[in-house]
Every structure is written in C-alpha cells, then in structure tokens.
Amino acid sequence: MQITDISWCTYSWNPVTGCTRCGPECENCYAERFMRRQAKRDDAPAYMSGKAWTRENENEVVTCHPDRLDEPLEYSYPDGPGRIFVVSFGDLFHRCVSDSFIQSVVDTARECPAQEFVFLTKRPDRAAQMEIDWPTNAIVGTSVGSGPGGEEPDTTHRIDQLRGVDARLWISFEPLIEPVGDVDLSGIDWVVIGGESAPADERREMEHVWAKAVYDQARAADIPVYYKQDSGAKPGENPYLTVQDPETGVFKQLEIQEHPDIPEVTQRARQEKENVGEHGGRR
Template structure:
C-alpha cells in the first residue's frame, strides 16, 4: 500500500493484543517467522524518487509507519535515528507511529525533539482496559504535538474517559480482530467508546468489525475484511477529522494547499469504507473487487 512504510519487519509479543498477531499469521503462511526482526529493502521509502526526480511520497501524505513491527522495538534501536532523520527531512509529510511500548518513547526521541515535531503523530495501542491504564498515562506524559489511541484488536471493553478530558488525544480508532484465533468484538464496546469520544469532542473512527462481531446478542462471522469495513461504516459512528498537521518544506516554509497531496476516494469500495477517514485514498492497485 502506498501509505505504509515498514523500515523494519518482525516483532515480539508483549501484551494480550499480540496473541493472534496478524503479522505472525501472515508470515507463517509465507513460511517465515514473525519473530525474525530485520531491516527492509524499503528502508528509505520517504526519500525514494520517481524516474522524473519527484519524491514517491508526496507532500501532505499521511504515512503509517511500522505496521508489521513496532517503531520503538529494542532491536530497532540501531536503525531508528536514521528513520527520525528521514522524517525530519520530509517535514512536508505526516507520519503515523503506533506502539505497544510507550515506556521506551521518551528515551528514544531525537535530540532536537523539543515538545514534538508537527509532522509526527504518536499513537498507543489499548486493546483492553489493563493496557489502557498502563499505556495512556505514559502517552499523556510524553512531549508530542499529536497523540492518538488505537483500540485494536478490540478484545475487551475499554473506557478512555479519564484520559480524553485533558484534550491531548486527537483521535481514537478501534477495530475487531482478524485471522487465526480471532476474538469477538462487541458492538456495545464500540458504541460506549464512541459515546465517550463524542462527549469529549475527540474524533472517533470504527475501522472494521473483525472476523467475529457480536451485536444485540447475535454473533456474526465476517471473514471478508471489505465487508467488515463496510459494516463499520454502516454503523454511522465515525465522526470528526484528522489532526491538522502544520507541514513544512525543507526550507522551513509552510506547504501551500495547492502543493498538498489530494487523496482520491474513488476506488470501488471507498464510499462505504470504515477506514476512509484515516487513509490516503485509493492507490488504484486493482486488488479490490466491488462489494456492490
């Protein structure tokens, strides 16, 4: 996908949300070990250029980082500084970081981080209440201009109300679990989290139901991820917008609106996709078949 950058691959399980990790599942299908951590061939993706000399990643894009690993993984310590340098060089691009290791963030920020970079959005995973209560205080104590929460896989009820009140969290996202051993996600959990976000005026995105979804006491098995996303969109729970990133050129000037990347949501399923509000638009790869 054009909006994902995996500078390294592989991870170690650290919490209940890792139990049925999709990366481990997919690696096993390919005959690989998800616990094998290595730097990828796409390490320098933000600096790659087309044959015309333009950056492949355009100004204004939102790039999700380390979706097959963890940005603050200890094994990645030797590589992280170079990645921070690329993010600083591409201050015209927004980078979405997600971690289950917030206790490592403060000691592994760039030396010139200050109160945060305006193009970096730090998110933590809160798959259940225990992880929310462990990780959210750490996130709130970290200097960063953009902070968010991902409740996925959503395996138990989670209340974030105490952590939303201060106004630091810019968006909450949630979604059910997939692949081998997927645990149920309950609509009531999603609705309760939505209601907390609505009360705190924090944007909310329900991305997908997961393979096993429970609503009004009925258990639905939904193996097709496109259908999961459609059902999440159909719930009508999503509201709000992405954070406002104040992006800059390499000379420090604001990136003008006319030079910003304009996402196109004209793919076969974009109009009814639960992830639409947090993605870069359709890359027109041809892999999606229309649901309707």
C-alpha cells in the same frame, strides 16, 4: 513503501520488520501470520523468518532495514500526498531496534513535511523515555484492546505512558477484545476503534456496545474518531458502528471516519508542491 489497504492511512513504510508478542492483542498478530507465511516461499527475502515472534526468536525475526530509510524521500506517491503508517509489520520501539535507528526514522519523517507520518507502538514507555524531537507532521499512538477487570491483562496503562511522548498523540482501540471502561483521553488527538481480523475460530468478537462506549468518551472530549471495522475474517469488514437511538430505540449504522486536522507544516508543504506542479497522483 507501498499503497496500503488499511483504511485510515494511504501508504505503509516498513524500515523495521518483525516483532515480539507483548500483549493480549498480539495473539492473532496479522503481521506475524503474513511474514511467517511469506517466509515459506522459495523467493522469500532472507530477512523473513518462519519462526514464531517470541522473545527467544527476536534476534532472528526483528530486522532493521537501513536501505529503506530514504524511501519516503524517493517514493512517487501514486495517490498523492497522504498518511504513512510507519512500521505496519512490526514495532519501531522494539528493544532490538537501536535508539539511533529510531531517530533516523523520525528524521526522515521531518524531511518529508508534505506527508503525515502515523507511528503506532505497543511500547509507548520506550517512546516516552527517549528524547525525541518529534516533527509536527508525526502523530504517535499506542494500542489499547482490553480494560481492567476483564479476562485479559489490562492494557489501558499504555495511555498514561503515551502521554509522556512529546508529539501529537492517538490511541488505536483495535483490536478491541474487551471493554476498556472509563479511560483518560486528555491530551489525545485521535481515536481509532476496530474489531479483530482473524479466522472465525480464533478471533475475539468485539461487541458494538464496547466500541460505542469508547466513541462516546472521545465525542465528549471532542476528539476525532475513526471507526475502522467490525471483527471479521479480513480487515475492513463492515466499517459501520451500530448504535441505538436512546429516545426512539431504533438502531442505526454510523460511518465514522474522522481524522485530526492536517498540521500547518504539512498544509504549507503540500501547497508549495501544488504551486510548482510537483504532486504525483492518479488524477
């Protein structure tokens, strides 16, 4: 486990690494680029493969790490309790990951109620098919980057699939590579919006009006929104959404960094740790 630069969470935990491209947003997958680059180093661990994340290479590039399952139980949490992004370098619900391994990951989350565990998959159909007893300190999300009628395949069907998961739910509209149109956000607890991070000649630029359209729908549904970034060379570039005041026509930049309420079980666990002076943290 480690502290992460991803602004909407605090730590990342990767009991699974590697994946297979499965949608239009995967074209410039940051995790694939990073892992393939790292694999070239002389001291690269054996599980890192330099091969492309294609179906034919899946057995080589997808690795489950049983030795990492207990990391959240043992970690020092140098920034105090927080949000843990589960599998930022792959997809927990990839078909190369067994049901029992997925269950073990969820079990670890349950054993750490002082932390919030943020799951994200582009395979919500599998997550919905599995009978998982999700703990309330977990929130499960899917990515939606394109809508109907665009040049890329529509990914909005993942929202309906996600609704089959019996947990708190969120949608990552990142990278938003096309307008997604009107989406059904019923049952969704959190929305994140952001552009693609990739070199200029490869990235697909997000227009702010597309992001604003998602923002407006989330606002209308009273769902907390986190605007992460514009399209840019690196993650986190310009974390402001540009909107135009409909009455004055004046443009302004909004910093929107909302999160869903911290679950009660997590609040209680943090309070208990606080009472016994157990919190680490760089204070």
